[in-house]
Amino acid sequence: MSRPQPLSGFPELLPRQRIVEQQVVDHLRRAFELHGFANLQTRAVEPMDQLLRKGETSKEVYVLSRLQSDGDEGDVGLGLHFDLTVPFARYVLENAGKLNFPFRRYQIQPVWRGERPQQGRFREFWQADIDIVDVGELPAHYEVELPLVINDALSGLPIPKVRMHVNNRKLSQGFYRGVGIGDTEEALRIIDKLDKIGHDATAKLLVERVDATPEQAEACLRLAAISAEDTSFVNEIRALGVIDPLLEEGLNELAAVVGAAAKEAPGFVVADMKIARGLDYYTGTVYEVFIEGQEHLGSVCSGGRYDTLASDGKHTYPGVGLSIGVSRLLVPLLNSGALTADREVPTCVLVALANEDERSAANGLAQRLRKRGIPTQVSPTAAKFGKQIKFADKRGIPFVLFTNDEGTQMKDIRSGDQATVDVDAWNPPAEDLNPRIIAE
């Protein structure tokens, strides 16, 4: 067959890039587990009726059919999931009797969106989600906790500085109601466009679509302009003179989130009254994480509190969750070369061969290193020593083990340093044991 071409929207990584992605995902997993989140993996497919419940995104579903369905209807109406929330909600309902609530889970899986192929749009991409869900009631302290988990997860990653912008739907909707606007949900959806269409067009839409007076529209926009790294926003909003019990509730909840974050994760969270997430079903805190200075690229992590993740008629499951766009965050950095790894293999030591008859003995040496956790492989051929060094160098393998008259020698091929070693005692410097990420 001729050389295949990449499929637009389905990014794949080279081994060296994949090492970076693996380490990033390991870091996220580690952070989530340190906070007590259990891992779940849901199947890739959901019934179409589940997938079509979530308005906008439904257009993008990939529908499955069997090539030879021989008349059975067992898998008619299945599609690939387009996020990890729909499958999680279904999983919670399906297994409610077997789960302990509050249930905290993380999930790191690909999702698929059958979008029109175009530059920068992924049709398969990885997300890393955390959610906490309860039965009946979900205390607001989880809305305080989640940003701290995400801060731990994103800290220490080789990515540009990011910041979480936080608002509270109760605050915004209470405020809009307080100034006399009827359709506060539509008002939220309009404010959501502020960054894109600007102040005047937003004011105009508020007047046209929710019957706001110019003064009411102006009040909404004054609220949207408020942002702060600490709880000072509370007084700033109170100074606008709007009174509403829902606004008050939202103010308190947002102050708790921002206050805790200012103390426990200084500089990570900013209260930002123009964050609305207009198309989603959030009912309390809403979150969006942007790369600082690149807010126009959209958020790399977002989420919020929803009073009904799922409901089976008898019970309601409220939750709060955040989703990190792993591919969205990493693929551009990997493709531009801003992120790479110092090796393209896990191998730390290459065992060189003087001749093919030594292979069994070399395997034995390699196995002794592996037993102590040192990734090792044996040279593919007993080529000239220089060629075997080159084999290691090309892949970034730092050490070559070989035997000469003086015994077993370990050579650091970067420095050229070489020493007689006891294979059962030698250890690489800790930073050389596994591949390292190199950030430009």
Next chain:
Amino acid sequence: MSRPQPLSGFPELLPRQRIVEQQVVDHLRRAFELHGFANLQTRAVEPMDQLLRKGETSKEVYVLSRLQSDGDEGDVGLGLHFDLTVPFARYVLENAGKLNFPFRRYQIQPVWRGERPQQGRFREFWQADIDIVDVGELPAHYEVELPLVINDALSGLPIPKVRMHVNNRKLSQGFYRGVGIGDTEEALRIIDKLDKIGHDATAKLLVERVDATPEQAEACLRLAAISAEDTSFVNEIRALGVIDPLLEEGLNELAAVVGAAAKEAPGFVVADMKIARGLDYYTGTVYEVFIEGQEHLGSVCSGGRYDTLASDGKHTYPGVGLSIGVSRLLVPLLNSGALTADREVPTCVLVALANEDERSAANGLAQRLRKRGIPTQVSPTAAKFGKQIKFADKRGIPFVLFTNDEGTQMKDIRSGDQATVDVDAWNPPAEDLNPRIIAE
């Protein structure tokens, strides 16, 4: 919505089961990386023409379509991969210029088969594959190496005893040719059925389909009856008096595999002349791993050497690979309860709360434990202490941290032991840090 029902053929795990699967997959990954295999992840979809090249399995492809394709043809003709070999072959061709050969990779991903739903058949399941591929030529020593890697990967897993049955296509086909059979490939496919249909029916098929004389058929069946844990099979086969250069090549290659394994992984590999893998395109060593005493359930890991994994006209890529059926191996053990975990969360310590005002201080304590790698979560409510203990107990969390007049106390809720601790110095026993697998 009402309670959703599981989808037949799409197994999903509960959190406690998933912890087992995660640890098994981590163990496989670790073993592969210790042997220098680099990880790859390929996209879930392949062009249909790629998927349809591999005869039998093609019937089972899930075809994708976009719900709203608005006339563009960008993703017409995509299907979900049904194994990890087809995507790997395509990846090698697509990226050949950017890969270093010999290229050794592992891949742990789900695959999909749109089969008729029936008991015990999965339509989505996980595989863990390793392959070594080269350009032009692939030395036979990799056929010796791969079983040793798989032995390391499967050793130490909480699964029943398994054994790898090995044969060599050259040996069988050379032998058939040596006794005078023309269509040696068809003869292989017939011998592949021996376990299912028995000696007499196999002899009959050989006579009918490849024009074997009864004596020739009997010779083939005598060969198929030979098995050995060491290289004694070589003399046994030579004693059958068949002379053929291909047979001789196969004998030497198989002796190398079995000899090395007998030395480096005693008891794992058995030479077994009835292993044929009749439907696949192998050209040298073939492998099948069975659970001992449950050979009738089919293999849990299989593979072999192929002279052409892929070819782009200019270059040919020979390889050798093995695929572990992760779901096939684990799901029955998890569903029967033979395997479980002692926790359903990663959490090692629960920080209890005397009242809600303590939450911020409790977060601080939890964070100090996390900083030292101890998975910790804070109690969801300041309920009665007994209730908080119960919360931990239900999930299998072994330790509860709380504060009383004597200071900070760590309680092992299994033994009831309790002691004043320094939060910045306390460590759980190593075996309690992470969840443990419990095998019945």
